[in-house]
Amino acid sequence: MSSFSRSAQQWATFARSWFIIDARMQPPGKIATMCSVRLQGKHKPIYHALSDCGDHVVVINTKHIAFSGNKWEQKVYSSHTGYPGGFKQVTAAQLHQKDPKAIVKIAVYGMLPKNLHRRTMMQRLHIFPEDELPDDIRANLTEELPQPREIPKKLSDYTQEEIDAFPRLWTPPEDYRMK
Amino acid sequence: MVFLTLPCWIRSRGPDRYWKVQELLKHARHFRGRKNRCYSLAVRAVRRAFVYATKARKLKKRNMRTLWISRIAAATREHGMKYPALMDNLTKSSVQLNRRVISDLAITEPRSFLSLAKLARARQQEGFRAALGDGSEPPGVFSRVVMLQ
Numbered sequence: 001m002s003s004f005s006r007s008a009q010q011w012a013t014f015a016r017s018w019f020i021i022d023a024r025m026q027p028p029g030k031i032a033t034m035c036s037v038r039l040q041g042k043h044k045p046i047y048h049a050l051s052d053c054g055d056h057v058v059v060i061n062t063k064h065i066a067f068s069g070n071k072w073e074q075k076v077y078s079s080h081t082g083y084p085g086g087f088k089q090v091t092a093a094q095l096h097q098k099d100p101k102a103i104v105k106i107a108v109y110g111m112l113p114k115n116l117h118r119r120t121m122m123q124r125l126h127i128f129p130e131d132e133l134p135d136d137i138r139a140n141l142t143e144e145l146p147q148p149r150e151i152p153k154k155l156s157d158y159t160q161e162e163i164d165a166f167p168r169l170w171t172p173p174e175d176y177r178m179k
Numbered sequence: 180m181v182f183l184t185l186p187c188w189i190r191s192r193g194p195d196r197y198w199k200v201q202e203l204l205k206h207a208r209h210f211r212g213r214k215n216r217c218y219s220l221a222v223r224a225v226r227r228a229f230v231y232a233t234k235a236r237k238l239k240k241r242n243m244r245t246l247w248i249s250r251i252a253a254a255t256r257e258h259g260m261k262y263p264a265l266m267d268n269l270t271k272s273s274v275q276l277n278r279r280v281i282s283d284l285a286i287t288e289p290r291s292f293l294s295l296a297k298l299a300r301a302r303q304q305e306g307f308r309a310a311l312g313d314g315s316e317p318p319g320v321f322s323r324v325v326m327l328q
Contacts, residue, residue: 042249042252042253043253043256043257044253045250045251045253045254045257045282045285045286046250046286047246047249047250047253048246
């Protein structure tokens with residue numbers, strides 16, 4: 001950093017970065033907290049609510065998001081159309097079916113501060129259901145954030161050698177029938 | 180006939196009402212609407228503004244402290260620690276810097292702040308060793324607290 005001139009250093013401090021997060025097999029709440037922290041600019045020591053120091057965040061693979069527990073069936077998203085009898089309640093699974101971007105979007109919207117800056121911060125959030133990104137966004141990206149949750153390996157991902165090398169407690173006899 | 184009571188009806192009030200009114204209106208010049216021109220409306224608005232200013236002097240201290248704390252928290256997370264751990268270990272190492280100074284260091288002196296974060300992390304590790312060990316190990320370098328007479 002000492003090789004940069006002072007003006008270049010200051011320019012870099014106040015620049016707006018573009019972060020990318022891969023949401024494959026991640027809980028949407030944890031993704032949303034990371035997004036909201038960076039959209040507000042709270043990850044910077046120069047943070048101030050009025051100084052517009054938020055960054056852009058790109059979330060990809062939101063179609064492959066993973067709720068823990070039974071939230072796909074139990075978590076309910078409610079809304080009202082404004083007309084009488086227009087109270088709608090949809091489960092997370094139904095909402096994800098209809099629009100794969102909505103769960104992350106609603107989660108981040110609820111985590112941002114409830115003031116007039118929220119809409120501008122939501123405009124700086126870019127959500128994509130799959131891997132494809134437009135070229136101009138891809139050209140702007142500066143940093144990839146690590147995933148919050150470690151993805152457990154499926155049995156099909158282990159090689160046969162690793163499965164054989166794993167210690168066994170007992171070997172079943174030949175005529176043993178698994179349920 | 181001479182009207183002798185007419186001079187008694189002319190009352191001369193104070194000579195400097197204009198300047199007293201201007202002294203008040205100068206505090207209202209940046210208000211919206213007629214409050215910035217008309218004295219009766221301005222009096223109420225200016226009194227309210229002064230009351231808000233008085234109450235805000237206490238709030239300013241609170242708001243500045245929360246701002247310092249959020250800035251320090253952001254800077255410590257850049258170095259892989261959390262704010263409570265940093266402050267706790269700095270006080271245990273008898274570093275008596277207040278939050279204002281630490282937040283200014285985090286902004287303008289990043290390497291000094293990094294050294295503070297490393298100091299706090301070393302003291303934290305010593306604390307863990309002292310808690311998990313059995314007391315046979317000597318206390319660490321940073322855990323020594325000097326009592327000055």
